[in-house]
Amino acid sequence: MKLERIEEILSTIDRLGVVSVKQLHEILRLGSYRHTCRVVSQLEEYLNVVRSQQKIVYLNKEGRQLIGSEREIKKSVLFDHMLLNNEAYIYYGCPSDWKREYTIEITQEPEFSFGIQIKGMSITKKKTIISDAVFSRDGYIHLVEIDNTRSMQDNRKKIQKYKEMWTEIKSQFGQQPKLCIFTMSEKRKREFLSLCEKLPCDIKSFYEL
DNA sequence: GATAGAGTCAGGGTATTCCT
DNA sequence: AGGAATACCCTGACTCTATC
Numbered sequence: 001m002k003l004e005r006i007e008e009i010l011s012t013i014d015r016l017g018v019v020s021v022k023q024l025h026e027i028l029r030l031g032s033y034r035h036t037c038r039v040v041s042q043l044e045e046y047l048n049v050v051r052s053q054q055k056i057v058y059l060n061k062e063g064r065q066l067i068g069s070e071r072e073i074k075k076s077v078l079f080d081h082m083l084l085n086n087e088a089y090i091y092y093g094c095p096s097d098w099k100r101e102y103t104i105e106i107t108q109e110p111e112f113s114f115g116i117q118i119k120g121m122s123i124t125k126k127k128t129i130i131s132d133a134v135f136s137r138d139g140y141i142h143l144v145e146i147d148n149t150r151s152m153q154d155n156r157k158k159i160q161k162y163k164e165m166w167t168e169i170k171s172q173f174g175q176q177p178k179l180c181i182f183t184m185s186e187k188r189k190r191e192f193l194s195l196c197e198k199l200p201c202d203i204k205s206f207y208e209l
Numbered sequence: 210g211a212t213a214g215a216g217t218c219a220g221g222g223t224a225t226t227c228c229t
Numbered sequence: 230a231g232g233a234a235t236a237c238c239c240t241g242a243c244t245c246t247a248t249c
Contacts, residue, residue, distance in 0.1 A: 001213080021239085031215055037239065038215085053224080054238065 001042055007067050009039065010046055010059060014069045016089065017100060018058045018082045026090050050075065056083065081148045084206065085132055088144055088182050091209050095135035102134040102143075106168035127168075129161055141177035142202075143169075147184065152191060159195045166199065176200055182209075 012027060013019055019027070025036040040047070040055075046063030050056050058073040082100075089098055107124045133144035143162075147155055162169070162179060170176055179201040181192050189205045196203065 032217085033238095034217080034240085035215055041240080051239095 001039070006043060006046070009043060010063050010067050011069075013047070013057060014059055014064070014067060014071060015098065015100075016082070016086050017071070017073050018056055018079050019086055020054050020056045020083055022054055023083070023086045023090060024057075027086075027094055048073075048075070050079070052079075081132075081146060084146050084148055084182065085144070087206060087209055088133065088146060088180070091204075092135065092137065092142070092180075095137060098133060098135045100133050102131045104129050104131065104143075104165070104169060104172065106165055106172060108165075108168060127161075127165055129158075129165055129169075141173045141175060142180050143177050145179065145181045147181065147188060147192075152188065155188075155192070156195060159192070159199075162199065178202060180204075182206060 009024075009028065012024070016023075016027075021037055021040050022033070024040060025033050028036065028039075030036050030039055040057060043063075046060060046066060047057040048060045050058075056079065059067075059069065064070070064072065085100060089095070092098075105126060105128045107126050131143040132146045135142050135144070145158070177200070179196060179199050181196070181201060181203045183189050183192060183203065183205050186205055186207075189203055192201075192203045
């Protein structure tokens, strides 16, 4: 296989972190599924392979070295979450500016300063929120949240955080982003729908994909 | 003609579902 | 429960095609 092609495929894997062969088949579009399997097995010297329900791969040291990636992936319980993240990536047509684990940091002016100004000290506070992924489409920013096994209580907290920060998020992106949420069941989808009432959002359950 | 890329078919392995 | 049937995933072997 040509080096260029190897690097291209390894970069794709690097960008997603962890990916199943089935997902690679949809992303790379190398022809038949059989052929994707073959390509992956040819690249195995650069990959760690995990067999659970299906074969999933991520870059090993050689692979990272070849494409100069600093991002080391360790085998973890987060794999399922990352694979679901990929499903969203595929659903949106593999956006070229897709970024995982995107940190949004904002500074908020305090609502009440009680008229006190302390010299040399800023009373603004910083807040961060990490989206599972961010991408743009037709010029619009999309923030992606993947709900796998998080408790609904945690989900409520996170959505609340988005609501609190939404004004600043808007001004940071210079536009109204869209919150895209993928969840595991219709029941949760309904809960998210009511939680996100006032946010521009797109909520889907994985069964719809 | 050698090589790489790609398709088809068959079969093994394992998980899931079905049936008694 | 436990064995049979089914479904799904992965791989090997063979073949064809394009390109150099």
